Amino acid sequence: MTNPLRDALAAGRFCYVVELVASALTREARLLEAASGLARIPAVVAGSVTSYAGGAMGHDPLRVAAAARARGLTPNIHLTCVSQDRRGLAKSLDDMHALALENVFALTGDYPGARDQPPVFDLDSVQLVRLIDERRRGGMPFHVAVAVSPFKYTEADCVYQYVKLEKKIAAGADVAVTQVGWDAPKFAELKRYLDERGLRTPLLGNVYVLGPKTAERMATGRPPGCWVSPELLAAVQAESHASDGGRQARLERAARTVAILRGLGYAGAYVGGTHDAANIAWIIRRADELAPQWEALVPALGYGADGGFYLPARTLSKGAADEANARSRADRVPRLLDWLGHAFPVSRDTWLRRALTRVVEWIDRRKPAAALLERVELAIKKPLFGCQACGNCVLGHLEYVCPQTCPKQLRNGPCGGTDQGRCEVVPDKPCIWVAVYERARASGDLEALKTYVPAPDRQLSGTSSWINYFLDRDSRPTPDRH
Template sequence: MTNPLRVALAAGRFCYVVELVASALTREARLLETASGLARLPQVVAGSVTSYAGGAMGHDPLRVAAAARARGLTPNIHLTCVSQDRGGLRKTLDDMHALSLENVFALTGDYPGAGDQPPVFDLDSVQLVHLVDELRRGGKAFHVTVAVSPFKYTEADCVYQYVKLEKKIAAGADAAVTQVGWDARKLEELKRYLDARGLRTPLLGNVYVLGPRTAERMATGRPPGCWVSPELLAAVRAESLAQDGGRQARLERAARTVAVLRGLGYAGAYIGGTHDPVQIAWIIRRADELAPRWEALAAELRYGPAGGFYLSASAPRPRHPRRDALPRMLEWLGRALPVTRDTPLRRALARVFAWIDRHRPAAVLLEHVELAIKKPLFGCQACGNCVLGHLEYVCPQTCPKQMRNGPCGGTDNGRCEVVPDKPCIWVAVHDRAKASGSLDGLKTYVPPPHRQLRDTSSWINYFLDRDSRPGPGGG
């Protein structure tokens, strides 16, 4: 069975993926009627079936995907880390393989906004791509799409999105889809970033057909990671006064965005905000007509904030700010007393910690001592798999999603998606790495922790090579 999404991207043919929001508020039968209509459009190579869109549970995406395929539309299934641990995610992937469903959209997922069950977030999206790739190396033919948000307007948020995309590509991602946004400068910035690094991963630009209700909501930063500028909001409000409620204007804006994507060298468009086959067909035809004018249209698509951060290859490198005292002191100590490689000191400490591990009272005492030191300094939560030294001495367990490879796409000008009155922890990681001139170190993959080591001493686990950490020796 051929996979139109894989085929189109491999051939370099501009293609379309349409988002099918499998919301509990939408009848499944209606979604499948839509799938039948989209299947008749040759340019549409997949329907992207959501899971936990906006943090709310919907229909079973595998059931919807299998039914959509039966109606002729190839599904692209959103797989999130919200409600399943790594065992559950592996089971879902096994089920997909059994159903011959190979397109995976690997996402961390939005933090649930309601419900009695706490979220899981056992893996982050980079670790999920690693899991999919592991199964793929075992003979399961998955095609992996990931997300990236170029529409970040502070330096830390922006740089970390691109660094995290590099991690996903290194882990095995086959394609990337941008978050929602209306800024051609950012779309171009992302393409140039990958091109400058020789990364040829196909990019699909998110083209959202923006109506007034959604614009009002996005103007407040909801769903997480989506933002509408005051200027764009004013334009949508004015358009909504037209006799058709602004329908034609929003379809025109979508078509113009598609034309810009084609001109920038994107591989395709990911259309959301509508899955009406008639409207999708109109956008495709109109984008073809507008394609020669893409540069002029790009100059008009500039709905970023005043003073927002943009990467510039020609900009001079800024002087590094002074680094925090604690990370500097700990790194100096690490150089003075090397234990990250096979040294006499490490071998001696390994023997000491092995003795402590064999004597339970001593091990319990050490656990309490370690927590008493690290909790006030770093917010330690006794995961037993300490990676502070790889993350500029910022504990990833203090992230509400417990992410270990960078921020989610829900950050808002450096603020946390889940706790908006607090800064995202990854801002500190970025700023400390920049201060020490070690931004490239942020590209290091951090594996998921071994959960069975929770509430044990990470010092013992480290010296006895039980823990999960980057590089050789990490379990």
């Protein structure tokens, strides 16, 4: 069976993926009617079926996807870590394979609203890509899309997004889709970041057909990670006073964005905000007309944050990092712990490791002693790091920031929901990954952020990570998994 999305990307043919929001508010019949219309547009290579959009339950994405395919539209199914653990996700992949559905969009997912089921977040999006890749190696021909947001306006948020994308690519991502945004220099920045590193992973730029109601919501940062600047909000509101309610102006902005993406070398556009076939066909036609003059359109697509961070070329190069490091002061506790790790090495086969392993084996054979050690470990690490006794300690790989203090328990970098360095779930708190980034930068080791951190073995929760470490029971990065 052919896969138009995979084929278009492989052939370097500019393509369109249109989002079908399978929310509880949209009647399934309407979604499928839209799918039938989109299937008749040759440049549309897939319909992207959401799951849990904005943190709220919707229709079963697999059922919607299978029905869309029956109407001639190849689906791209969103698979999030919100409500399924690794077994559930593996089962969903098996179900997709059984239905011959290849395209999967691997996402962390938005934190659910208060009225929904408590979230799971057993895996993060990088671990999910690994899981899919393992299945692919087992003969299931999945095509994996991942998300990235260049529309982050603090250094830590922005650079970590790109670093995390590199991790997703290393884990097996085939294509990256941007978050919504209306800032051409940021679209260009992401493309340049990949080009500078020789990464050829195709990019789809998000082109959202923005009306006044959605603009108002996004101006307040909802859904998480989506942001509309005050200037763009004012422009959209002014347009909405036109006799057509601003429809034509919305479509024109979308077509101009597509033309810019083509000019920048993006592989395609990921269109949201409308799945009306007539609108999509108009955008495609108009973008074709505008393509030759794309550079003249760039200045008008500049709705970034005032004074926001833009990545200079090759920021992560050694010279630039050294210069930055000279200005930064290292955090004392992490540096002291690093020094201890070097002075008393236990991560490789040394006399100290062998001696400690023998002591730990002795303790492990005596249940009360093991329980006591677990309590001692927690008593030390809880006040220092907010330890939650997960039993699989990766503090040493994450600049001594405990990943269990992230509400989504991510281990490979921030989700896309951060807002100016603040957490999506607890907005009055800084995102924990800002501290990881700042410390890595201060110690001149930004490369270490690219280390893949596997999912914890949840069965070890409540046990001593020290015992698990010395007895090699825990789940932690190993050199061959970087």
